[in-house]
Amino acid sequence: MGEGPVYAVEAIDAVQGTCGVRLGLLHNCTIGNIRIDDPPLTRSVPSLKNTLTNWSLGAREALSCLMLGLRDTRHAGLWWRSALWCTVVVAVWLALYLHFGRFFLELSAILAMLSVTGLMGLGVMQGVAPIASGPATVSQMSNVAGSLGSLGQALLSIAQIALVLLALATFFYLLVFIVASIGTARLPLRWLFLARAKEVVARRYALWQAPADLATSGTRPRWLWRILLVLSLLIPIWAMCVLVVWLLACNVWLIYGAAAEGVLDKEQQRALRRQQRPAIVFLGLLLCLLMLVPVLNLLLPAVLCTSVCHLQRRSWRKAVLVKEST
Numbered sequence: 001m002g003e004g005p006v007y008a009v010e011a012i013d014a015v016q017g018t019c020g021v022r023l024g025l026l027h028n029c030t031i032g033n034i035r036i037d038d039p040p041l042t043r044s045v046p047s048l049k050n051t052l053t054n055w056s057l058g059a060r061e062a063l064s065c066l067m068l069g070l071r072d073t074r075h076a077g078l079w080w081r082s083a084l085w086c087t088v089v090v091a092v093w094l095a096l097y098l099h100f101g102r103f104f105l106e107l108s109a110i111l112a113m114l115s116v117t118g119l120m121g122l123g124v125m126q127g128v129a130p131i132a133s134g135p136a137t138v139s140q141m142s143n144v145a146g147s148l149g150s151l152g153q154a155l156l157s158i159a160q161i162a163l164v165l166l167a168l169a170t171f172f173y174l175l176v177f178i179v180a181s182i183g184t185a186r187l188p189l190r191w192l193f194l195a196r197a198k199e200v201v202a203r204r205y206a207l208w209q210a211p212a213d214l215a216t217s218g219t220r221p222r223w224l225w226r227i228l229l230v231l232s233l234l235i236p237i238w239a240m241c242v243l244v245v246w247l248l249a250c251n252v253w254l255i256y257g258a259a260a261e262g263v264l265d266k267e268q269q270r271a272l273r274r275q276q277r278p279a280i281v282f283l284g285l286l287l288c289l290l291m292l293v294p295v296l297n298l299l300l301p302a303v304l305c306t307s308v309c310h311l312q313r314r315s316w317r318k319a320v321l322v323k324e325s326t
Contacts, residue, residue, distance in 0.1 A: 058278025061314065065279070066286050069307030072204075073299050076196040082302035085192065089184045093177060104176060105169075112168035116161065185301055186251070190258055197305035198259065205313045249284035252308055256280070259308045272312065279311055 073079045097104055202208075232238055253273075260269045273280070287304060291297045 055278040058276070058280075059282045061279045061311070062282035062286055065283060065307045065310040065314065066290075066303065068310045069303045069305075070296075070299070072197070072200045072306040072310075073302040075200045078193060078196055078200070078302035078306070079299055081192060082300070083298040085188065085301065086185055086298045089181050093181050093184070097177060104173060107176065108169045108173040109165075111172040112165050115168050115172075116164055182251075186254070189255060189301055189305060193301050193305045194255065194258060197302065197309050198263075201306060201309035201313065208313050245281055248288060249281045251287060251304060252280045252284045252311075255304060255308055256312075259305065260312055263312065276311060283307060283311060 073082065229242070232242065256273055257269055260272075264272060287300065287307075290300060290303065296303075
């Protein structure tokens with residue numbers, strides 16, 4: 001007898017002379033000259049367990065890298081450069097909003113109207129009462145209460161649509177400001193923050209070497225992966241999940257290659273990015289939450305650079321493999 005439960009097939013003879021088959025939950029064993037192995041069903045369970053373990057470890061690794069990144073912003077003038085640059089960016093966009101306020105209001109209103117039209121076309125706003133249920137009949141015209149009820153229903157529908165438009169216009173008004181500010185703050189990352197961040201982080205990993213066990217073979221071509229990703233956007237719920245994940249991790253992904261220049265080659269960058277995908281997503285989520293903190297959000301460009309450099313050098317995937325093998 002060995003270890004580990006498997007499903008074995010045991011043939012039994014029925015009383016009438018026929019043969020039946022039943023399944024039993026047994027341990028690894030050898031019956032005669034036949035070795036009973038694990039079926040594919042039981043091998044998929046550890047794969048799911050390893051996936052959940054990798055994502056949980058990726059969350060903890062992302063939090064550790066964020067803390068280390070915050071600590072390293074004290075060096076090489078990263079903190080005051082980041083705070084000064086973010087203040088300048090916010091001041092510039094506030095001035096643009098004040099000077100071109102009409103343009104941004106009209107842009108937000110157009111985006112809100114397009115969103116409401118799309119939601120009504122998709123049937124998402126089915127709970128909104130119809131504006132008119134058809135021409136009034138003779139009985140409704142003679143009935144004052146029925147006429148007032150139809151008028152109230154129409155006014156309620158208009159008020160509901162107006163509230164939705166106002167909420168969406170406010171959302172897009174703020175969203176355009178946030179996206180524009182973040183996009184502007186990203187422009188000097190490479191020459192103003194990333195080079196200094198790499199020097200600061202490299203001093204803490206003096207004996208670090210690129211992982212030698214990065215698997216680069218047996219993966220799908222990049223063009224095939226992109227085609228599959230575009231086709232998967234046709235699935236409504238999956239498309240929303242992909243969009244949310246991309247929005248969370250886009251800041252980390254866009255700077256990941258630049259942070260690895262001179263440290264990892266192209267193949268190692270792609271392999272390490274695949275292995276660190278859970279940590280990258282959680283790090284992007286933590287950075288988005290950091291933007292909500294009033295003072296720490298001024299350090300976001302410097303924290304982004306230092307935390308990504310820490311993430312690339314800590315090689316969290318090796319710790320997972322060692323833990324699984326033990």
